[in-house]
Structures are given as structure tokens and as C-alpha cells.
Amino acid sequence: MSGAPTWRRDTLDALLARFDARVAAAPAAGLPADVAQRSGGDHDYHVIFGCIIHGDEVGSLPAAVAVLEALDQGALRFGGRLSVVLGNRPAALANRRFLEADLNRVFLPDAPDSWEARRAAALIPLLDTADLFLDLHQTIEPTASAFAIFPWSPEGEHWVRALNAAPRWVTRPPGVNFSPGLRCADEHVRLRGASGVTVELGQKGFDPEAAALAERLMREALRIADRLGRGEQTLAEAAEGQPSPIAYEPDSHVAFIDPTMALRPGLQNLAPVRRGELLSAEGSPEIRSPADGALLFPKYPLRDAAGRALGPLPAELVRVVRPLPQGPAAAYAPPK
Ligand SMILES: [Zn+2]
Incomplete structure (x- = not known):
């Protein structure tokens, strides 16, 4: 057992500086703030990683930075398009879930005005181009294990298994909203027919186990997306023989x-x-x-x-x- 996750401002600042350096190394015109984008040029499959959609869920940041650095150093290769989105940096800096409104509830055209509603509006055109959106969260309280959380669909189940995303999956019938009247980022992506996969890595904070899981999921997502983008494998084939999580509804x-x-x-x-x-x-x-x-x-x-x-x-x-x-x-x- 590792210790409880921690939150440290100096750790966060150092990771954000490394992320900003990756954005500055390859600035892309027209992108919202806090998005790093890379294109491998082999195919068009677009993978988007979501981090700190809830500001205080910082555990995926080390993985996001490590993956971008590995791509830029040539230690990792991805032939499609990758975008890494930091959802709510101001809330992360304040070690809060959000500042004015929960970002992961306002991916709606008619959300009441707030910093987060404007942030969601800025991210929606990017999310609209996703083939896979992998959103990495952490829970407030401790968790028996990491778990995926999103409604069932055949391709959603294929992704959970292909990624071996987590030992458990809190799911629900297709089309059933977790919080009626509100909309999450992953839900926005699924509504337009792409894949949206959300994983709770464990309890919120910096945690070596969460970082390792996040990096494995990101690398697996890129590896599978490369095969899909090149037409070498179907998603169903990628899921074949992979374990099924314990499911709950x-x-x-x-x-x-x-x-x-x-x-x-x-x-x-x-x-x-x-x-x-x-x-x-x-x-x-x-x-x-x-x-x-x-x-x-x-x-x-x-x-x-x-x-x-x-x-x-x-x-x-x-x-x-x-x-x-x-x-x-x-x-x-x-x-x-
Ligand atoms: Zn969250």
C-alpha cells in the first residue's frame, strides 16, 4: 500500500510548467488555452485525454506530462492526432473541485454563465472532433479500486476491455443520464457518436499508483487508436481475450x-x-x-x-x- 494521495502546490506548479513547455514547443493556432496537440501524420484518428476536469483531481497530470514528453523525445510514437486537455487549471491551483460551476456538468449550450460554462463552450469544438475521449478523474473519498464510470454501449464495453481500464465499472443503461439536466464532457462526446470513456483512478491527489494507471491507460489508448486508425484491427478485436471488469448499476x-x-x-x-x-x-x-x-x-x-x-x-x-x-x-x- 502506498500512502494516501497528497496535494502539493509546488508539485502542481512544476507539472503545469512542464505541460506549458510542451504547449509552447508546438503551438497550434485556434486551440483553446491549456490544450496540447500533436499530430503523427499517419492517420486521422483523434484521441483526447481529459485531465483536471475537476480541478482538485490532479492525479493524471504526471502521466499527461510524461506522455507528451515521451512523444516529443521520440520515445513514444502515435500516428494519429492527440489532444491533451487540462480542464480547470484555476480550480486546480486553488485545490478546489471548481470555482463557479462544476465544469463536468455544463457541457450544454444553455448552461448559466460562469467561468466553467465559458470553458466548456471553448472546449466543445475540440471535443466535437474526438474519436476517443478518455477522461481521467479521481474520487473524493478512498476507493476499493479504480473504476470506469459511464453508460454501457457495445463500443464502450469494447474500450473498457481493450484498455483493461479498471477492475470495476459503474455503468448504466445506454441513454440514462447520471445527473439529469446537466451534461458531462464524456457524455457530450458520446452524444455525437464518438467514444467517451471515464475512469476514476482512485482518491484525489498526487499518487504514484494513480499516475502509473493513468500513464498505462494513455499509452494503451494510443497503441489501440494507432491500430484502429491504420485499419489493422477493429475495436472488437482489440477487446478479445481481455478481462471484463466487475460491473455495477x-x-x-x-x-x-x-x-x-x-x-x-x-x-x-x-x-x-x-x-x-x-x-x-x-x-x-x-x-x-x-x-x-x-x-x-x-x-x-x-x-x-x-x-x-x-x-x-x-x-x-x-x-x-x-x-x-x-x-x-x-x-x-x-x-x-
Ligand atoms: Zn471528477
Whole structure:
């Protein structure tokens, strides 16, 4: 076990300086800020890596910088087009999830004005040219393992397996929105018919394990995209013989309706839970798990001296997902 992930401003500054040097080494006209782009000239397949879409999820940055440096040093080759997007640098510098609005909810034409809505609008023309968008996130609380999180589709499952993206996959039927009325970057890409794959690398922060996983995923994505772009292999062939993650789908959630509601300490993402299991902290109204399954995205907001959660309450205090023992295709694929 490595230690808990860390956040250090000097580490972040050094990585951003290395990223900026890669952008400056090959400036491309017309690109939004904080996008590095390379073109191998062999084929048109366009891979986009998303990093720090949530500002404080910095764990993929070392990998993004390492991959760009390896390409520029000739140690790594990619024949297609690669764009590396740093989603929310101002929030990363502040070690916050976002400044004005959650960037990963505002990829919508009618999002209310905010720094992040303008950032999303600037990135959309680029995302519109993606063949594969690989978005690397980290969770707020610790996680039993890395996990992919996006709705099932045949090509989405092929990507998860071809990349061996993570031991687990929190998925849902095609077309079911995780947060109705809002839109994530990966969702925007899928809506226009390209592949959007999101992976939670682990708990947020700088973490050697997260960096290693992110770099493996980026290198694998480029290797597979090269074969697809050259017509040497289909995505289904790339997935053949690769492991399938343990899949889960949304089951239920605990609505965060009262600021005195508090989860007991130490609840982790994808920890197994039994229906009726006590989840509340001492002094909180009683909270019990609404179902058998596994916990997802437990929230521990800051609280005042009386134990009331500060700020606007998230809609859900914690979610429960249930395993799909036969896998998502068996549950969601239309009958042949
Ligand atoms: Zn995130």
C-alpha cells in the first residue's frame, strides 16, 4: 500500500510548467488555452485525454506530462492526432473541485454563465472532433479500486476491455443520464457518436499508483487508436481475450434533505453494503442503506459547530449501486 494521495502546490506548479513547455514547443493556432496537440501524420484518428476536469483531481497530470514528453523525445510514437486537455487549471491551483460551476456538468449550450460554462463552450469544438475521449478523474473519498464510470454501449464495453481500464465499472443503461439536466464532457462526446470513456483512478491527489494507471491507460489508448486508425484491427478485436471488469448499476441513494444528516466516518467507494446497514454518524438522524450492493460517492461536507453541513447540499448523501453478475451486455443489449 502506498500512502494516501497528497496535494502539493509546488508539485502542481512544476507539472503545469512542464505541460506549458510542451504547449509552447508546438503551438497550434485556434486551440483553446491549456490544450496540447500533436499530430503523427499517419492517420486521422483523434484521441483526447481529459485531465483536471475537476480541478482538485490532479492525479493524471504526471502521466499527461510524461506522455507528451515521451512523444516529443521520440520515445513514444502515435500516428494519429492527440489532444491533451487540462480542464480547470484555476480550480486546480486553488485545490478546489471548481470555482463557479462544476465544469463536468455544463457541457450544454444553455448552461448559466460562469467561468466553467465559458470553458466548456471553448472546449466543445475540440471535443466535437474526438474519436476517443478518455477522461481521467479521481474520487473524493478512498476507493476499493479504480473504476470506469459511464453508460454501457457495445463500443464502450469494447474500450473498457481493450484498455483493461479498471477492475470495476459503474455503468448504466445506454441513454440514462447520471445527473439529469446537466451534461458531462464524456457524455457530450458520446452524444455525437464518438467514444467517451471515464475512469476514476482512485482518491484525489498526487499518487504514484494513480499516475502509473493513468500513464498505462494513455499509452494503451494510443497503441489501440494507432491500430484502429491504420485499419489493422477493429475495436472488437482489440477487446478479445481481455478481462471484463466487475460491473455495477445504479440502485438507489440517500437523499441529502437535512443538513444534520451525517455519514459515519470511513465509508469508501464500492465498499459492500447490506440493506438496512446503519450508515449514520453519532448525533445524525438515522441513515440506513436502502439496498444491498456497494456504496458510491459518500459525501463528507464541511460542517458548522452544530454539525450542520455548510453550503448548498448535494442532492445525494451517498449512492448505492448493485452488481450486475452477468455483466452489462446481458442486462442492456437489445435481444438479437
Ligand atoms: Zn471528477
